[in-house]
Amino acid sequence: MRMRWSTFGMLLLLALGCDPGAPAPSRAPPPAATPAEADPAALEARRVAIRDQVKALIGDLDKAGRYDCCVEAPCNLCAMRTGGCKCGEGLRNGEPVCEECAMMWRRGNGAEPGVDADSVRSFLEAEREMVAAARGAPAVAPAGEAPGCSCKEHVK
Ligand SMILES: [Zn+2]
Numbered sequence: 798m799r800m801r802w803s804t805f806g807m808l809l810l811l812a813l814g815c816d817p818g819a820p821a822p823s824r825a826p827p828p829a830a831t832p833a834e835a836d837p838a839a840l841e842a843r844r845v846a847i848r849d850q851v852k853a854l855i856g857d858l859d860k861a862g863r864y865d866c867c868v869e870a871p872c873n874l875c876a877m878r879t880g881g882c883k884c885g886e887g888l889r890n891g892e893p894v895c896e897e898c899a900m901m902w903r904r905g906n907g908a909e910p911g912v913d914a915d916s917v918r919s920f921l922e923a924e925r926e927m928v929a930a931a932r933g934a935p936a937v938a939p940a941g942e943a944p945g946c947s948c949k950e951h952v953k
């Protein structure tokens with residue numbers, strides 16, 4: 798048994814060993830019908846891998862005291878944008894939060910005690926309100942003045 802194994806091992810080594818004199822064996826797979834960049838399963842696998850990496854990064858940033866988010870499941874946006882989240886601290890000071898956090902508050906997933914969900918603004922909203930105020934126009938058209946809009950606020 799031992800002999801057979803070592804013989805097998807030798808053959809394996811010889812087979813795998815690099816012989817500069819011999820032409821490289823052509824082991825290239827036949828061209829795939831769908832290139833990897835267009836294969837839905839491959840794209841999904843990449844998305845899941847990146848999502849898991851982002852989640853792991855957020856966990857480590859949190860341990861390092863750099864992730865003070867304000868919603869139930871910490872946002873991904875601040876991790877990708879700045880490698881840290883100050884949405885919670887900002888919100889407690891009455892400041893806007895990132896777009897992802899603002900959306901989660903809108904969906905009822907806010908997690909900062911004593912904060913009224915309707916008062917939470919994203920940086921984008923705050924910026925638009927500032928620009929509108931500078932122009933002397935209302936930031937948001939009053940309800941009823943948005944023909945064609947079927948959202949909850951305008952449909953009543
Ligand atoms: Zn947040």
Ligand SMILES: [Zn+2]
Pocket residue numbers: 866872873874875876882884894895896897898
């Ligand atoms: Zn955020």
